[in-house]
Amino acid sequence: MKTEQKLYRCPVCGWQDGAEEDRLRTHCPNCLSGLHGEREDGLECGGVLEPVGIWVKSDKEWEIIQRCRLCGEMTSDPMSAEDNPVKILSIASKPLSEPPFPVERMEELTRMMGGRGDMGGYYHEQRK
Ligand SMILES: [Zn+2]
Ligand SMILES: [Zn+2]
Secondary structure, eight states, X not given: OOOGGGSOBOTTTOOBOOTTOOSOOSSOTTTOOEEOOBOTTSOBOOOEEEEEEEEEOSSSOEEEEEEETTTOOEEEEEOOTTSOHHHHHHXXXXXXXXXXXXXXXXXXXXXXXXXXXXXXXXXXXXXX
């Protein structure tokens, strides 16, 4: 009988689930990394999701903010009770010099959000 496929094995640190565990994991409780499945555009990515921050939604709801190493997409995953508290603290206390968003893409994002394009209507009215 093969049960190997059921077991979660972390592609980053090699942590492995116990044999009797039979539940779906979306991230590794040891290093908090995960695998990027379906992207926002519906394509499979398969990249490694690195934990970049902790988002405290409420006292009971904590989420891990993850960023895909491959495509750079940001995602968040609810924390589980067995997640490594030392790892959580080390991520939560990361210096602000490492913001949880891709700074190198800021320019690109600004362009996407309109920039001069949004001013089109304004200039148009002026010409009337
Ligand atoms: Zn791991
Ligand atoms: Zn990805």
